[in-house]
Amino acid sequence: MLLLINANSMVPLVAPIGVDYVAGAAEAAGIDVDVLDLALQQDAGAALNAYFATRSPRLVGVTFRNVDDSFWPSARSFLGLLEGVVQQTRSCSDAPIVLGGVGLSIFPERIAARVGADYAVRGDGEPAIVELWEALHGARDLSEVAGLVWQNEHGWHANGPSWPASLALPTARDAIQNAEYFRRGGQGNVETKRGCARRCVYCADPLAKGNRARMRPPADVASEIEALLEQGIDVLHLCDGEFNVPRAHALAVCEEIVRRRIAGRLAWYAYLTIRPFDEELASTMRRAGCVGINFTGDTASELMLRSYRLAHHREHIEQAVRLCREHGITCMVDLLLGGPGETPESVADTLEFFKLLAPDAVGAALGMRLYPGTPVVLQLCKLGPLEGVPGILRKYSGRIDLLQPTFYVSPALGEEPAKLVRELVSNDERFFVPEDDRPSATAGTDHNYNDHQGLVDAIAAGARGAYWDILRRLRH
Secondary structure, eight states, X not given: OEEEEEOOXXXXXXXXXXXXXXXXXXXXXXXXXXXXXXXXXXOHHHHHHHHHHHOOOSEEEEEOOOSBOOOTTTOOXXXXXXXXXXXXXXXXXXXXXXXXXXXXXXXXXXXXXXXTOSEEEOBOHHHHHHHHHHHHTTSSOGGGSTTEEEEETXXXXXXXXXXXXXXXXXXXXXXXXXXXXXXXXXXXXXOSEEOOOOOOTTOOHHHHHOSSOEEOOHHHHHHHHHHHHHTTOOEEEEOOSOTTSSHHHHHHHHHHHHHTTOGGGOEEEEEEESSSOOXXXXXXXXXXXXXXXXXXXXXXXXXXXXXXXXXXXHHHHHHHHHHHHHHTOEEEEEEEESOTTOOHHHHHHHHHHHHHHOOSEEEEEEOEEOOTTSHHHHHHXXXXXXXXXXXXEESSOSSOOTTSOEEEOOGGGOSOHHHHHHHHHTTOTTEEOOOOSSGGGTTTSSOOOTTOHHHHHHHHTTOXXXXXXXXXXXXX
16 A cells, blocks of 8 residues: 655645645556645644554555745745654655655655665656565665665665656546545645746756656647536636746647637636747737736846846736736736845836836736756856855855755845835835745735645635635736
């Protein structure tokens, strides 16, 4: 028996799509699978004890979706939660424990060693869990398991990441309680691809999912959507980092949804980069049921566009917002203020541009989460030890440890950068603005979804959709 544990405790609840996929892949390989979803339990510790009192799995997999909430100034780490689940599991069972998930894949060896797991998987868990099961039953060597981080008497070893070129995922979506997640979380979820070839200086997606796009067959995506519709889940969020990269695949997915004649039963949201986005793609997405887009805009300052290595310019942002208006798609543009080179003038330039452009919502996030191996961290390291680099923000002491929430805000923005942003935004309610380091004075102004009681209450009252869109509607 393989036991898969969802250890997430964030609310509103987000369906653990990785557990659903991994369970389906394991079952297809002939492995008996149990799922213990701690997010749906009132008492996670009691649920663990009750399970192991009657069951003895041969392998336990624990998913770790987010290392932290990636927001400054909250900077909340979830490592303690994972460590508690692993330790209690260890006290109840002698089965080996393997960790997986997107957050885990950025720091697989560090996290496995810290929380006391036996194994971790960097990358796709679907093939890796089957191969690890086979290795534990003598059918292959641990060194042959894709993405596996493991240890022997000589220390930790890391196999090559599990990023198979052919992305074949189960479509049944029947291993977890998706309908309950929809009731309590307000949206379902689907992946159309994994990996990204873009070169944004701050992004950890290429570290976790691979540095090239690995596409699912559009027919599989549509079949999965149909499976969710049959469960009563008719509002979805696509989990792709950027749905429109590559453009041809995004079009093909939309065309398959239209061909299946399910678009009229469906409303969905997606993350997109500003480019490529044109008339054909906007029109086809809307016909396929898209109702909302969250664009990765980051900035409108030419200085900062170059600093972040982004491929768009102001005219492309203007075009994206205009196309959304023309096709009846609600749009939000997410900004990332305060990166290397940011000045009060560049912040003012960006915010004034978006105040005039007036998309439906703007996320004015302040502070860049630093991940090891990203270009921005390599750039900052050239300035010397990170402990002495101006602009590094953290809520822990000692040496800089990027496993802990660690951020950068350009020191040129002064002692109160969040106040600067709020003053420049003024009273424009389309903007989600950053909070101070003392959040009691500005609580609820940003769009950090972690433990957001306003969202929980709105969903309980019937709101459905992307969380930014629900929050936007609550303001009007």
